[in-house]
Amino acid sequence: MATVKISDKGRALLSRSFAASRVVHAIAGDGEALTSRDGLTVTIDGKTIKVQSAAVTGKTVQLLTK
């Protein structure tokens, strides 16, 4: 059995099962927003969490450094 490299932040979100479930619903319901440069902001019980695609983040950094 192989484990995917998940960061401490990712592990923290996975441990908050309700929040993690809501984030999955948000991405599944609106995956296109995730691929935009602005990412996806999920509101859970009044608190927000911003989710972004690593690929898009990388491209943004490249654009800024050019």
Add this chain to the structure above:
Amino acid sequence: MNIALGAVLIFILLIPPLAFYITYNFGREAKPGPKFSLLETILASAVLSLFVHAIALMFIQKEIRFDVLIKLAGGELKDISATVPNKEFKHLVLQFALYNLIIVILFIALGRFARWFSMHYGWDDGRSEMFRLHSRWYYFFNGLESNIDHFDLLYIDAVMDTKDGTMIYSGFLVEYICEGETLDRILIKDAVRREFKTPKDGTTVLQNLPGQPMSIPGHLFSIPYKNCINLNLSFIVLEDEIGDIEQMPVQGAIEEIPLDAADLIG
């Protein structure tokens, strides 16, 4: 018996390259070894062993009793007691064992060091088959195929062929099981499922538009890869600090919180 003794001796001398190869490749999610026949393996090991022992001999200052070694390897044991007294033979066997022990330990250490070096200096990035240490899926699931250095979570969409038609299963990929280069199954958390096709408004005509996600209760969801049509990965970066994420709710009532797309997009 004599032939067997010679074969054992030759096999002992062939061990160092094999020890290096095994220890270099030994680890979790290791790529499967090349499919060589026994003869090909022995021949390849013999060539490399020749160089290994030739280099080792350069560092040995004491006299080496090749005559005894050749007699033993050839199975000529009739006059061995006349050539080598019993006491000296014991000494030679111990020296031979010590030599092989040192060589094998050295090659095990060299194999582990080469593995560490390859991983530490980024040679194990899946591009070079020579330095590839893991199964292809390792590079796919850890962002190396996509040139992604850092991510917090891996979100996966798996299009599955089920009895009820094509479905999309999504969630955070946490573990996967490979058998060699073959992916056996993936394990996802916070799984949801969606229909792959949904009816057009007011009609029975199906269109390629995924349905609404429905939660699948449970801790970990296992998906067999054999029923999978394709996988789509999204490497997720969480922008908030870990302290903010830890304040997120563990429990809640999904039904009471409407998931309006307008609220989701910042």
